[in-house]
Amino acid sequence: MKRKGTKTVAVMILSGALLLPGAPYLAIAQESPSASMQAAGYYLPNSVRAVVKSVLNEKTAEGTRIGAVVKLYNEGTRVTRVPDLELKAKTTDGVSYTLSPSASNPRSIQPRTSVEVSYMMAVDREDEFSLEELSWVEVDEYVYPKKETYIQSVPVGGMEWRGEGTVWNKPSASVKWGDSFSLPDLTTALEYKADGLDEQITPQGNTTVVRLLVTNKSKEKRSIPDFRLNALSDKAYTGQRLEQGNVTLEPGEQRYVHFSFPIENRLDLHSLMVLTPETFTADDKTTVTYYVGRLAVTLPEDSNAQPFIRKPVAYDWNSRIPFDSLNRLIHPKLEVTLADLHLNESEGGGFKSGIAKFKLINRSDRPLPLPNFQTQWVSADGNKYAGTRQSTKVDSLMPNVGYVLYYSFVLPASEKGDRVGMELLDGVTAAPYKATIASLQTGIKPSVKGLDFYPFQVKLNDWTVTPEQAQPQATTFTYKVNLNLSVTRQDEVVVDQTFTRMKVELLDSQGNTLGAKLLPLTGEGRVESGVQTIDIRSIRSVRDFSLRVYETVETPFGEAERLLGTFTP
Numbered sequence: 001m002k003r004k005g006t007k008t009v010a011v012m013i014l015s016g017a018l019l020l021p022g023a024p025y026l027a028i029a030q031e032s033p034s035a036s037m038q039a040a041g042y043y044l045p046n047s048v049r050a051v052v053k054s055v056l057n058e059k060t061a062e063g064t065r066i067g068a069v070v071k072l073y074n075e076g077t078r079v080t081r082v083p084d085l086e087l088k089a090k091t092t093d094g095v096s097y098t099l100s101p102s103a104s105n106p107r108s109i110q111p112r113t114s115v116e117v118s119y120m121m122a123v124d125r126e127d128e129f130s131l132e133e134l135s136w137v138e139v140d141e142y143v144y145p146k147k148e149t150y151i152q153s154v155p156v157g158g159m160e161w162r163g164e165g166t167v168w169n170k171p172s173a174s175v176k177w178g179d180s181f182s183l184p185d186l187t188t189a190l191e192y193k194a195d196g197l198d199e200q201i202t203p204q205g206n207t208t209v210v211r212l213l214v215t216n217k218s219k220e221k222r223s224i225p226d227f228r229l230n231a232l233s234d235k236a237y238t239g240q241r242l243e244q245g246n247v248t249l250e251p252g253e254q255r256y257v258h259f260s261f262p263i264e265n266r267l268d269l270h271s272l273m274v275l276t277p278e279t280f281t282a283d284d285k286t287t288v289t290y291y292v293g294r295l296a297v298t299l300p301e302d303s304n305a306q307p308f309i310r311k312p313v314a315y316d317w318n319s320r321i322p323f324d325s326l327n328r329l330i331h332p333k334l335e336v337t338l339a340d341l342h343l344n345e346s347e348g349g350g351f352k353s354g355i356a357k358f359k360l361i362n363r364s365d366r367p368l369p370l371p372n373f374q375t376q377w378v379s380a381d382g383n384k385y386a387g388t389r390q391s392t393k394v395d396s397l398m399p400n401v402g403y404v405l406y407y408s409f410v411l412p413a414s415e416k417g418d419r420v421g422m423e424l425l426d427g428v429t430a431a432p433y434k435a436t437i438a439s440l441q442t443g444i445k446p447s448v449k450g451l452d453f454y455p456f457q458v459k460l461n462d463w464t465v466t467p468e469q470a471q472p473q474a475t476t477f478t479y480k481v482n483l484n485l486s487v488t489r490q491d492e493v494v495v496d497q498t499f500t501r502m503k504v505e506l507l508d509s510q511g512n513t514l515g516a517k518l519l520p521l522t523g524e525g526r527v528e529s530g531v532q533t534i535d536i537r538s539i540r541s542v543r544d545f546s547l548r549v550y551e552t553v554e555t556p557f558g559e560a561e562r563l564l565g566t567f568t569p
Contacts, residue, residue: 044085049073063122063125066120074110077112078111080111081108092131092157099119102118120288132156134153134154135150174298175296180215194210195212197209198435206265214249215253216253219251224257228277243257275293321338327437340356342355343415346555346560353553354377354409354411354417361402374424385409402493420443422440423436423438454491457488458527459487465479479515483532484531501519501552502550546566546569549563
């Protein structure tokens with residue numbers, strides 16, 4: 001087959017110094033002497049410059065699918081037609097295939113603008129082969145045999161995408177974890193950075209969630225385009241983007257997008273692959289969408305270093321918790337502090353219960369919704385325990401009114417609480433997965449003098465026990481316990497009626513329990529300053545007593561209590 005040059009080719013050679021950049025990714029990915037020419041493009045008739053955007057050579061159940069997407073630039077001053085040329089793909093073994101144009105390809109190009117044209121064909125071929133070049137061919141159908149004139153040929157060796165099994169050997173098209181990158185084929189206005197990686201356990205198994213930080217570097221509102229993230233180990237895992245619908249960023253705004261992967265062990269991962277979509281529409285209007293790899297993000301070799309995990313910050317009691325500034329759950333005007341953290345013993349033994357109390361104050365001038373954040377207790381050896389949120393009917397916080405909310409944690413009996421990590425999680429934005437929005441390093445709060453039921457401080461000034469005269473044949477005895485109490489608030493905050501309670505336990509001189517009474521700290525029948533009398537019934541009659549006072553809380557495994565004081569006559 002004879003190839004003929006044209007004046008257009010001569011123009012390309014003479015104008016090489018004036019060619020504009022085309023597809024930066026291809027220039028980076030091609031480690032060959034022809035890289036600069038591919039980035040600059042190749043000229044077709046009518047001042048149309050062509051840049052190969054992607055090449056597909058993918059195995060399918062039916063054989064092999066060959067595809068190409070080309071970006072055409074009209075460098076003229078008038079509207080011009082898309083050149084009426086065939087596109088042929090030549091393999092390294094000399095076989096040539098004529099690709100079909102997409103039915104949705106544009107027919108014309110406005111001046112100083114560009115369009116994308118897509119081509120594809122299915123080949124009933126199961127052996128491995130590689131593509132060598134793409135050629136635009138002018139075909140004269142009105143002569144016999146038909147005449148084919150080669151207008152332009154583009155080398156594409158090393159550019160083809162072979163689907164999920166593609167081996168990525170393009171160091172210049174790779175970035176390290178934490179480095180910024182862009183996707184010029186989609187838009188140069190948005191900058192991306194791999195920012196977080198977390199392994200989570202779900203009913204369906206282990207899942208790894210990757211967080212990307214997206215920054216709008218332009219002066220216009222932008223939408224995050226459609227792209228895909230794959231995680232690579234010894235095989236490829238397709239990521240699912242968790243943010244649904246159109247996600248937009250204002251000029252200068254930053255946001256997170258999350259991808260989940262069904263990976264049993266995240267330590268097996270070595271890189272992430274960023275893929276962008278291409279489409280082809282057949283004559284019957286059936287549209288095929290496929291994804292092509294653009295960039296690799298390499299994970300740190302030392303997985304134990306965990307540079308992608310949010311590091312905890314040392315926490316000062318009652319200081320404002322430093323949340324991730326990009327989190328979308330905690331309002332910037334909502335002040336959240338960790339007010340109390342302690343360990344309780346379970347009623348029947350076998351476990352301990354951790355209690356974390358958070359103080360929330362709405363610093364805005366209007367009501368704010370009560371955020372449904374989640375918590376995790378991180379032990380000194382790195383084990384994590386999910387917190388159970390206090391049941392509450394409160395759904396909004398009034399301006400300048402504080403509210404106390406507690407979380408309980410079921411912990412092993414060996415937990416000491418001397419070094420505790422406290423993670424606050426957003427389980428809403430990337431549901432059903434959780435994202436860490438604050439991570440604190442702290443420990444059990446030091447004890448204070450008196451009976452501390454934060455935000456209440458109770459002082460037992462005096463107490464007496466008066467046995468009631470038992471009725472004849474009575475099987476139980478009643479003891480009236482008179483408590484002289486002083487109750488103050490450490491903070492002017494509101495608590496819910498489901499808050500922790502005070503438990504008063506009456507014991508005999510041997511330390512055996514006669515009975516106990518639960519007293520609410522808020523609502524009807526609450527503990528107040530002054531003398532409060534409670535009745536405790538027992539089957540035994542004794543004369544010498546002692547008292548114990550506990551703070552109690554309900555957990556999913558039953559009641560847990562913390563001893564606050566023991567009192568003897």
